[in-house]
Amino acid sequence: MNNKQELRTVWWEDDHVCLIDQRLLPNEEVIVYCQTLTMVAQAIKTMQVRGAPAIGCTAAYGMALVAYQSTANDSDQLMQQLAEAQTTLNAQRPTAVNLAWATRRMMSLAEQIQAQGVAPMREQLLNEAHTILAEDLAMCHAIGAHGAPLIPKRGAVLTHCNAGGLATAGYGTALAPMRTAHAQNRPIHVFVDETRPFLQGARLTAWELHQAEIPLTLITDNMAGYLMRRGDIDCVIVGADRIVANGDVANKIGTYSVAVLAKAHNLPFYVAAPSSTIDLALAHGDLIPIEERSVEEVTHIGTYRIAPEGVQAAHPAFDVTPHELITAIITEQGVIYEPFGAGLQQHAQRLMTPIN
Ligand code: MRU
Numbered sequence: 001m002n003n004k005q006e007l008r009t010v011w012w013e014d015d016h017v018c019l020i021d022q023r024l025l026p027n028e029e030v031i032v033y034c035q036t037l038t039m040v041a042q043a044i045k046t047m048q049v050r051g052a053p054a055i056g057c058t059a060a061y062g063m064a065l066v067a068y069q070s071t072a073n074d075s076d077q078l079m080q081q082l083a084e085a086q087t088t089l090n091a092q093r094p095t096a097v098n099l100a101w102a103t104r105r106m107m108s109l110a111e112q113i114q115a116q117g118v119a120p121m122r123e124q125l126l127n128e129a130h131t132i133l134a135e136d137l138a139m140c141h142a143i144g145a146h147g148a149p150l151i152p153k154r155g156a157v158l159t160h161c162n163a164g165g166l167a168t169a170g171y172g173t174a175l176a177p178m179r180t181a182h183a184q185n186r187p188i189h190v191f192v193d194e195t196r197p198f199l200q201g202a203r204l205t206a207w208e209l210h211q212a213e214i215p216l217t218l219i220t221d222n223m224a225g226y227l228m229r230r231g232d233i234d235c236v237i238v239g240a241d242r243i244v245a246n247g248d249v250a251n252k253i254g255t256y257s258v259a260v261l262a263k264a265h266n267l268p269f270y271v272a273a274p275s276s277t278i279d280l281a282l283a284h285g286d287l288i289p290i291e292e293r294s295v296e297e298v299t300h301i302g303t304y305r306i307a308p309e310g311v312q313a314a315h316p317a318f319d320v321t322p323h324e325l326i327t328a329i330i331t332e333q334g335v336i337y338e339p340f341g342a343g344l345q346q347h348a349q350r351l352m353t354p355i356n
Pocket of ligand 1: 050051052161167173240241
């Protein structure tokens with residue numbers, strides 16, 4: 001991959017789904033070839049692919065793969081196979097709503113075109129997955145355009161986790177305003193939380209920004225407060241896994257702590273996400289399912305054990321930032337301020353298939 005080349009996170013090649021294995025970055029750039037639905041589901045579960053929009057795109061291709069490989073005699077049988085695939089894919093990661101949004105969109109299309117028969121369904125479902133990917137990339141660029149003007153003049157931005165090109169079809173959500181500002185030759189310096197325990201910040205965000213030649217400083221998560229107090233940070237921009245009706249936001253564990261710190265230091269706290277991340281079916285953040293992951297990801301760094309054998313550990317993989325702590329939500333359609341309800345409704349309305 002060249003420095004300036006846009007990253008590819010997930011794509012279709014010949015008759016299968018390809019992914020860059022994000023567990024191995026930045027040390028190895030390995031492509032995963034998913035030949036079966038089980039492989040796609042596993043890739044999502046094990047975080048070979050991760051980031052809310054990226055797992056949505058991957059799930060869409062998973063559905064397309066099922067249709068592509070199907071030997072169904074009729075479209076009823078294919079619909080049954082697709083429904084099973086939807087259930088399998090949705091079960092892999094519960095917090096990021098983009099996954100269920102994407103599989104629902106694929107099912108809606110399948111229902112609409114079922115009468116045409118199996119062969120056209122195959123073709124159109126694959127095209128739909130391509131469209132979801134292309135739309136996601138376009139949405140990220142639009143988020144960049146809407147978000148860049150919000151970055152204060154000095155350009156010192158803190159981000160948490162990885163909401164970059166790797167977490168999307170490309171370009172990113174939280175990183176999009178920084179990329180756009182950088183492309184406009186504005187000063188930008190990104191403070192990157194390492195993001196324990198999976199280290200998406202240290203491994204992925206630092207890698208992406210470095211490739212893009214955007215100046216960065218990597219910090220451990222517990223340094224953010226000190227840097228804010230010292231006046232090193234101008235604003236915070238993070239991504240989202242689910243934004244619910246009142247503006248509460250689920251994102252990577254640790255995001256809530258950063259939002260509290262930003263409030264305490266009077267710094268703007270922005271959330272950047274495509275409107276496929278909005279879930280109006282949930283009234284507030286306490287209703288968002290929070291994924292619990294293996295505690296081995298906490299007791300170990302990679303395969304290296306850092307805690308004594310036998311100690312109890314916990315691993316909630318996400319937290320919820322209440323809307324009171326959020327300055328604005330940036331989507332591809334513009335910037336939403338408090339009270340968030342009306343704006344979120346407007347932006348979500350343009351979605352083709354809201355989650356039911
Ligand atoms: O567990 P992950 O790595 O999938 O979590 C990713 C995040 O929390 C991102 O911030 C979020 O999905 C937004 S990605 C554009």
